[in-house]
Amino acid sequence: xxxxxxxxxxxxxxxxxxxxxxxxxxxxxxxxxxxxxxxxxxxxxxxxxxxxxxxxxxxxxxxxxxxxxxxxxxxxxxxxxxxxxxxxxxxxxxxxxxxxxxxxxxxxxxxxxxxxxxxxxxxxxxxxxxxxxxxxxxxxxxxxxxxxxxxxxxxxxxxxxxxxxxxxxxx
Numbered sequence: 733x734x735x736x737x738x739x740x741x742x743x744x745x746x747x748x749x750x751x752x753x754x755x756x757x758x759x760x761x762x763x764x765x766x767x768x769x770x771x772x773x774x775x776x777x778x779x780x781x782x783x784x785x786x787x788x789x790x791x792x793x794x795x796x797x798x799x800x801x802x803x804x805x806x807x808x809x810x811x812x813x814x815x816x817x818x819x820x821x822x823x824x825x826x827x828x829x830x831x832x833x834x835x836x837x838x839x840x841x842x843x844x845x846x847x848x849x850x851x852x853x854x855x856x857x858x859x860x861x862x863x864x865x866x867x868x869x870x871x872x873x874x875x876x877x878x879x880x881x882x883x884x885x886x887x888x889x890x891x892x893x894x895x896x897x898x899x900x901x902x903x
Contacts, residue, residue, distance in 0.1 A: 749775035749776060749777070750773065750775065751770075751771055751773070751775050751785070752771075752772040752773045753768060753769065753770040753771070753772060754768070754769055754772060755767060755768030755769065755790070756768075757792075761796060762795060762796055763793075763794070763795050763796070764792075764793070764794050764795075764796070765791075765792060765793035765794070766790075766791075766792045766793075767789070767790070767791055767792075768789075768790040768792075769787060769788070769789055769790075770787070770788035770789075770790070771785045771786065771787055771788055772787070774786065774787065786818055786819040787818065787819075788816065788817070788818040789816070789817045789818070790814065790815070790816050790817075791814070791815040791816075791817075792812065792813070792814045792815075793812065793813055794810050794811060794812030794813065795810065795811060795812075796808050796809075796810050797809045797810070797811075806832060806833050807830070807831070807832050808830070808831040809828065809829075809830050809831075810828065810829045810830075810831070810838075811826075811827070811828045812826075812827050812828070812829070812840075813825070813826055813827075814827075814840075823842060823843070823845070824842070824843050825840050825841065825842040825843070825848070826840065826841055826843075827839060827840030827841065827848070828840075829850070831854065834853050834854060834855055835851075835852075835853060836850065836851060836852045836853065836854055836859075836861065837850070837851050838850045838851075844868075844869060845867065845868065845869045846865050846866060846867050846868055846869070846878070847865075847866045847868060848863060848864070848865050848866070849863070849864045849866070850862065850863040850864075852883065856887065857886065857887055858884075858885070858886055858887065859883065859884075859885040859887070860883065860884055860885075861882070861883040861885075862880070862881070862882055862883070863880070863881040863882075863883065864878055864879075864880055864881075865878045865879045865880075865881070866878040867879075
């Protein structure tokens, strides 16, 4: 009879990796969109052997609708789509966010997985928000039913400069 022990099999060693990501986001008053690539350097995440973390590609697009009579742009309705691709996994989410003056309210549906509700306040310099991700799939945790997220986003001041030459500009 052979007895196996795990003495020393799982030593408590610290492991650190650099995980590089990059992306670009472009927008105008009517449309917005972006692309991001996560895990560019594919860091080793294995415990017992080498296991590279696969690339994660994220595509995001949307549009802003406002009404002709609303000169101050007090009411904006923004439908959007997010597509995430990683190895053989694909995730799609459709959503809509409504902004009235400084108040935001939105809902998203991540196909076959979750309903996502969000609310917050936004002005020219700051966005403060709360998001609740209600899991609808079998992956749900019965204790919470979903997850909570708090957002604090600070917008950098950007002053548009005039350009005498007609060129394509990226912000």
